[in-house]
Amino acid sequence: MRVAKVIYDTDPGIDDAMALLFLHYSPLVDLVGITSVMGNAPIEVTTRNALYLKNLFNIAAPVAKGAAAPLKGEMRAAPAHIHGHNGLGDIPLPEHIEGEVDPRTAHRFIIDMVRANPHEISIVAVGRMTNLALALREAPDIAHLVREVVIMGGAFGYHGHLGNITPAAEANIHGDVLAADEIFAVNWPLTVVGLDVTVETVMTHDYLQNLRSDADFVGEFIWDISRLYEQFYNSFGVEGICVHDSSAVAYLIAPQLFKTRSGPICVVQEGIAYGETIQKSDMRRHPPGPWEGRPSHRICIDVEREAFLSLYRETIVTGAGKGLK
Numbered sequence: 329m330r331v332a333k334v335i336y337d338t339d340p341g342i343d344d345a346m347a348l349l350f351l352h353y354s355p356l357v358d359l360v361g362i363t364s365v366m367g368n369a370p371i372e373v374t375t376r377n378a379l380y381l382k383n384l385f386n387i388a389a390p391v392a393k394g395a396a397a398p399l400k401g402e403m404r405a406a407p408a409h410i411h412g413h414n415g416l417g418d419i420p421l422p423e424h425i426e427g428e429v430d431p432r433t434a435h436r437f438i439i440d441m442v443r444a445n446p447h448e449i450s451i452v453a454v455g456r457m458t459n460l461a462l463a464l465r466e467a468p469d470i471a472h473l474v475r476e477v478v479i480m481g482g483a484f485g486y487h488g489h490l491g492n493i494t495p496a497a498e499a500n501i502h503g504d505v506l507a508a509d510e511i512f513a514v515n516w517p518l519t520v521v522g523l524d525v526t527v528e529t530v531m532t533h534d535y536l537q538n539l540r541s542d543a544d545f546v547g548e549f550i551w552d553i554s555r556l557y558e559q560f561y562n563s564f565g566v567e568g569i570c571v572h573d574s575s576a577v578a579y580l581i582a583p584q585l586f587k588t589r590s591g592p593i594c595v596v597q598e599g600i601a602y603g604e605t606i607q608k609s610d611m612r613r614h615p616p617g618p619w620e621g622r623p624s625h626r627i628c629i630d631v632e633r634e635a636f637l638s639l640y641r642e643t644i645v646t647g648a649g650k651g652l653k
């Protein structure tokens with residue numbers, strides 16, 4: 329498999345930070361940009377965190393600041409009980425973060441990079457889809473110029489998973505239903521990695537502890553930021569942490585670990601199922617409905633958990649061991 333040039337669209341965020349390290353240390357990834365979006369914390373905080381992570385781990389890719397508000401709906405209060413008040417599990421952060429963000433907005437950065445590297449850029453988007461939707465509105469041509477788009481978001485009922493922010497909706501989709509629906513309406517090479525697989529993969533307390541002992545400062549960092557996050561999952565009976573954003577990275581670098589289903593996708597934009605993602609399988613015929621005329625996209629419906637967890641561990645331990653800061 330050849331090395332992918334990746335733009336990482338993110339709202340760090342604890343699992344966002346863990347997925348960033350997965351990208352950074354993967355030999356199959358050339359990280360060429362980090363774009364921030366509001367979500368797990370307000371935009372100023374997620375952007376600051378992206379810059380902090382870039383500095384701490386010596387990541388060469390520039391950071392571009394993205395959307396402060398969704399295209400539809402209100403910016404909800406940040407989930408401090410999950411990601412902490414500072415978005416990184418309330419670990420102490422420096423008062424001032426060195427370095428500047430890219431002068432361009434995130435969606436402009438995405439447009440420029442995709443146009444400058446036709447058919448070479450893969451986008452991994454693990455926050456609200458706002459930056460992607462803005463990029464497509466301004467430059468529909470990028471749909472045909474990207475190599476691949478992998479998003480973490482949605483839930484389709486596999487393994488009984490339908491929602492986390494509400495019983496019917498996943499947070500990244502619910503946080504900007506219009507942006508999500510717009511990116512599903514576009515014919516581009518999109519794969520959706522939703523709760524169907526991300527909740528099925530759990531890093532246990534022991535897994536994290538082993539990472540802490542075996543992956544040097546990187547393992548220590550992951551341990552520190554995930555303390556609050558683990559407590560949150562423990563509070564409803566999960567023994568460990570669900571692996572959301574890193575699942576999208578895993579699909580990018582090891583798609584053979586996933587089983588998928590194809591079909592057009594719509595997002596429910598009103599009522600009690602607000603934010604629900606519904607796919608019509610390409611294998612099924614139904615009377616005409618909202619899916620008509622929409623392009624087919626892949627959703628992930630199963631994952632080889634153990635192989636994925638081994639891949640994450642191996643990537644982080646090897647990267648940290650090489651002193652690849």
Ligand SMILES: [Ca+2]
Nearest residue numbers: 341344454455
């Ligand atoms: Ca995220």
